[in-house]
Amino acid sequence: MYHFLIARFTHHRIHHSSVLCRNAFSLFFDSRSFSVSNTNHYHQPENFTLSTLVNSCGLSPETALKLSKRLQTKNPNGPNAVVQLLTNHGFSDSQLRIYVKKHPLVLLSDAQNTLLPKLKFFQSIGVSTTDLPKILIGNTSFLSKSLHKHLIPRYEVIRSLVCNDKEVVSALKHCSRNLHCGWAVKDAALNIEVLRKLNVPQGCISLLVSNFSGVAFTKHSVFVEAVNSVKELGFDPLKSNFVLALQVFAKMNKDIWESRFKIFKKWGWSRDMCLSAFLKHPQYVMISEEKIIKVMNFLVNDVGVSPEDIARMPGILNRNLEKTFIPRWAVVKILRSRGLVKSDLRISSVISISEKKFLERYVTRFQKDAPLLLDAYNG
Incomplete structure (x- = not known):
């Protein structure tokens, strides 16, 4: 069971010293942190004048003080219902700590009337209890947004770009923060329209949206520039490598691109070899410099593979x-x-x-x- 550790502090103790303040706000956010029951009955907290909400979930004393005051005036027992609800929908103890640290105001939410409909909506489109905590931790604003004015319209936009709800769920798992911006929703439609005019197959579009949603929802001008760069290199719009190269150009600036080529040149690759390898496996240039050096050193010096052979099979560099x-x-x-x-x-x-x-x-x-x-x- 989760138990909120409740502490009563007098006014002079609150202002006594910073050390005492930090001690007073300590929260052991473990299996005893919240007062909930496996049944639908909640234990009534003794006092919510000052909730101890700090150490384990990382809230500052100031944030905890503000939050505890709002809890006192709004709904002292509300956090128990919130935690019970999130636990029932797949959140582990550690995931609860992480989520509350990122989004402490969730404890002020109305569990049944505000949060539950949103969680049910995610379930209705196929989000599993395993994926739900990950999606919400990665996108903490989801539960603070309106279901009908924000979440459902955003879902409908993503659904119009892909083949099925399974791909929508994948897009949410790889979700970009831009998804919450009005301009990003409009730009996404324009971005995908650019690909459709190039006859990019729907399967490739789904690949982009479901695995690289940040690229699909990027600014239209940036997207168009990346598309033009990919076309100039000779990628075939009918093949998946086109969108894989597109996500590289949309994410990587010119300086990083050139720095990668400099590393491979040290191993004997010419610029043409670098570009030829990019046409075969665009994602190899996204590998970190440290990993490139380690893998190339192992393949060339330990295994005895020639740099030229590696350039002909750049996909293995990602392993x-x-x-x-x-x-x-x-x-x-x-x-x-x-x-x-x-x-x-x-x-x-x-x-x-x-x-x-x-x-x-x-x-x-x-x-x-x-x-x-x-x-x-x-x-």
């Missing part, structure tokens, strides 16, 4: 060094030493496949001949 490259290369070395695979086995065929396929093709298949393969892969 995780510690979780994918190193353990899979350990398996390949054992298989090569036993003569169980060809010595010229392409690293791209080993790195690019799923974990399930890798285990089936290179570990389980050879367990009798090399029983330590799984240990090498895990170790």
Whole structure:
């Protein structure tokens, strides 16, 4: 059960000292923080003159004081109902702490009449109890916005751009803050119209909106400039790489773009090789400089792959060094030493496949001949 820790403080204690003030406002926002019951009956708080709402959820003493005064005059038992409601809709203890820290005024909400209809709306479009806390934590203003004047109209805009509600939910999970701006809603419609005039397939448009909603809802002038840059490089609007390149240009400024090319030039790539790799796998330029250096060093110096070969398969650069490259290369070395695979086995065929396929093709298949393969892969 959650229990609000209630404390009574006299006026002279409130103003005594900053140290005492911080101690007075300490909140242990754990399983005892709020007073709720698994039934629909709530424990009445003793006193909400000054709620201890600070340490664990990160509220400042000043914010907690203002909030506690409003709770006292509005609805002393309201927070219990709010927390009960959010808990019933998938929020864990830690997620509650994070959400309240970001949006403390949610505790002032009317749980049944204001919050519940919004939560039911999200459920009606297919948002699971697993995704709901993540979406709301990422977009704290959702529960403070009007259901009929804001949430439903925004949903209808996104729904008009994609194929189904599942893609709407994906867009919300990747939601941009721009979604709350009136100009962004208008610009999104204009942005997608630009793509439709280029005959970009609906599947590619859905890919952009559901996975890169920040790009779809960006300013129209920025979007058009990015589209023109992608067209100039020769991307085919009928293929998904067009929108993948579009999201790169919409997010990355020229300086970062040039800095990435400088790194690869140190490994022997020409500018043409960089652009050729970009045409094959646009997202490789979004990799951080630190990761590029680590992966290139491993592939070139440890594995022995030539920089030219890497440029021909840039997609592998996105894979995780510690979780994918190193353990899979350990398996390949054992298989090569036993003569169980060809010595010229392409690293791209080993790195690019799923974990399930890798285990089936290179570990389980050879367990009798090399029983330590799984240990090498895990170790």
